[in-house]
Amino acid sequence: MRKDPLREAVERLKAEFRGKSHSWIKRALLRLGDVREVRDDLYLVEGRRELGDWKPLYQVWFSQGEGRWYCTCYFSTFGIRRRRDICTHVAAVLLYRRYKKALEKLQNRRVYVAEAVVECRQRLSANGELYVKPLGARDLTFFANPRYHLLVISEARRIVVKCGSYDVLEVEGEEVPLATARFLVERFYEGEE
Numbered sequence: 001m002r003k004d005p006l007r008e009a010v011e012r013l014k015a016e017f018r019g020k021s022h023s024w025i026k027r028a029l030l031r032l033g034d035v036r037e038v039r040d041d042l043y044l045v046e047g048r049r050e051l052g053d054w055k056p057l058y059q060v061w062f063s064q065g066e067g068r069w070y071c072t073c074y075f076s077t078f079g080i081r082r083r084r085d086i087c088t089h090v091a092a093v094l095l096y097r098r099y100k101k102a103l104e105k106l107q108n109r110r111v112y113v114a115e116a117v118v119e120c121r122q123r124l125s126a127n128g129e130l131y132v133k134p135l136g137a138r139d140l141t142f143f144a145n146p147r148y149h150l151l152v153i154s155e156a157r158r159i160v161v162k163c164g165s166y167d168v169l170e171v172e173g174e175e176v177p178l179a180t181a182r183f184l185v186e187r188f189y190e191g192e193e
């Protein structure tokens with residue numbers, strides 16, 4: 001859940017097309033916002049003059065027969081050279097498809113959350129993302145009995161928080177969509193205690 005879906009998509013593109021330059025990847029990334037999905041196997045990519053395009057629109061499609069992606073730029077005078085390779089219009093479409101899938105996966109993802117107040121004098125840790133706020137930190141008694149307000153987001157239903165090597169909390173987390181969990185984290189830090 002910590003991995004950025006766009007970075008993940010770029011890494012997969014790099015792994016698939018080893019030997020492609022940094023600028024090739026960058027051009028594909030720049031085109032990401034220009035991709036429009038017509039069908040699962042047909043896309044439109046707006047041309048960009050600054051990237052060397054001479055048409056306002058390119059069509060990118062998947063040929064079942066050939067088992068590969070094609071672009072209208074492969075069928076121009078200069079395209080023959082490109083056809084053996086892969087153009088950044090196609091690369092942008094591949095990136096778009098992966099990014100979209102990653103985003104959908106993230107949005108459908110369910111996680112577990114728990115909120116609690118614990119007392120601890122050692123390092124706090126949890127089996128998930130742990131968010132901590134000291135309670136009454138300005139109070140002198142805080143140093144004698146340090147208490148914390150916690151929020152944990154976990155992939156495990158059973159949420160366990162440790163203080164040093166001791167379990168200070170073990171609860172059933174509440175199942176929520178990841179987006180809701182993110183919202184709870186924002187809210188968690190908004191209120192001062």
Ligand SMILES: [Zn+2]
Binds near residue numbers: 074
């Ligand atoms: Zn192309």
